[in-house]
Amino acid sequence: MISPCHSPPLELPPETPAPQGLTIPPPQHPNFLDLASSPPSCSLQAPTPPPPPLPPPAPALGAAPPLVFGLEKSQLLKEALEKAGPVPSCREDVKRLLKLHKDRFRSDLQWILFCADLPSLIQEGPQCGLVALWMAGPLLLPPNGVPLERIVRVALERGYTAQGEMFSAANMGRLAREVLGCHAELLCGGLGSPNRDRILRHLVAGQPLLIPYDEDFNHEPCQRRGHKAHWAVSAGVLLGVPGVPSLGYAEDHELPGLxxxxxxxxxxxxxxxxxxxxxxxxxxxxxxxxxxxxxWDYDQVRDSNLQLTDLSPSRAADGREYVVPAGGVRAGLCGQVLLLTPRAQATA
Known part of the structure; x- marks a missing residue:
């Protein structure tokens, strides 16, 4: 059931197991000396015709392209998908970002990455909250969660949405509980104290967090008073610490300090x-x-989440029906996040 909007202090037990990371083996380079060591043989016989070409190799497991909702309706999405290639793992994407924006990250700290891989799906229309919940599904109901179509159908049947929008974090929690059978805890008061440590420990434990925020042009959090209200799912955290604990951590072989x-x-x-x-x-x-x-910088997300107060004027004037709770966007989203936990772990 949905917990009340308060956050009692929670200490992380020492015996809590670490989230499972991915071990990426070093790339295997071909040995060109081996390829050149066998000289061509001489023969008086007629040359043997070359064998037929081999069939193309089967795609590697885990390298499937991202799912795209509404792909058949959009040539632009089809072209973008063809250029996208396989979905990167969370570790690969973080390392790419660290290399690309290394000036953003403090050099006086060491960094510990806790992450869980999530599927990808490009939304169609105002379905960001439902898509975010779908992405969290495999962590809550492994191995595959539930189809997006079921999430959308239940949200419509329960009256939580009209167009795919979700302007109520409380309704999002009810939907998560019904379709994924998980425990959903609604925290009010924002991502700062007293909720901050609770949220970080939740992410360190490998559990997903649903966050409403205002989305900028580059998808990062911004402050538009709720006019760009959007949902994201977080299933990992990058912590900067003065020193890494000696038990249970390994330094990345490509990026020293990670x-x-x-x-x-x-x-x-x-x-x-x-x-x-x-x-x-x-x-x-x-x-x-x-x-x-x-x-995303944690404080930037916190500040964006705390200023969701108004429905976008363009959305209010577009002639469509939206489900907005009593009290509007401020009552439904402002300063609220959802901690999602698999039912078995929540009751253990």
């Missing part, structure tokens, strides 16, 4: 960065307008 929990190994929980430490916490998030992960 550490990952060692799979199947008990690890010591890190000390969470203090709230007054800027640039030390980044949420690893996905949303329904890109199949890439993004790293």
């Amino acid at each position: 550490f990952h929990p060692v799979p199947s190994t008990a690890c010591q929980p890190p000390s969470l960065p203090e709230e007054g430490s800027p640039g030390a916490v980044y949420l690893l998030s996905k949303q329904g307008k890109s199949w890439h992960y993004q790293l």
Whole structure:
């Protein structure tokens, strides 16, 4: 059931197992000396005709392209998908972002990445909240969650939405509980104190977080008073710490200073960065307008979430019906997030 809008202090038990990271083996380089070591043989016989060409190799597991809702209706989406290639893993995307924007991340800290891979799906219309819930599905109801069509159908039947929009975090929690059988805890008061440590420990444990925020042109959080209200799912966090605990972490072989929990190994929980430490916490998030992960500064997300107050004037005047709770966007989304946990873990 949906928890009341308060956040009691929660201490992370020392025995909490670390989230499972991915071990990426180093690339295997061909040995060209082996290829050149066998000289061509000489023969007086007629040359043997070349064998028929081999069939194309089967696609590698885990390299499927992103799913796109409404792909058959959009040539632009088809072209973008053809250029996109396989969906990157969370670890690959984070390393790409760290290399690309290394000046954003404090050099006086070491970094620990906790992440869980999420599927990708490009939304059609105002369905960002339903798509975010679908992305979280495999972590809550493994291995595949539930189809997006079922999530949309139940949301329509329960009167939570008219066009796919979700302007109520409380209704989003009810929907998550029904379609995914998970525990949904609604936190009010924003991502800052007293909720901050609770949220970070939830992400360190590998559990998904649904966040309403205002979306900028590059999908990052901004402040538009709710006019660009959007939903994202976070299933990971990048923590900047003065020192990495000695138990259960390994340094990345490509990026010195970046550490990952060692799979199947008990690890010591890190000390969470203090709230007054800027640039030390980044949420690893996905949303329904890109199949890439993004790293968002925690304080930037907090500030965007806290100023969701008004329905977009263009949406209010477009002639369509939307389900907006009593009290409007401020009552339905402002300062609210959802902690989602598989039912078995929530009742353990």
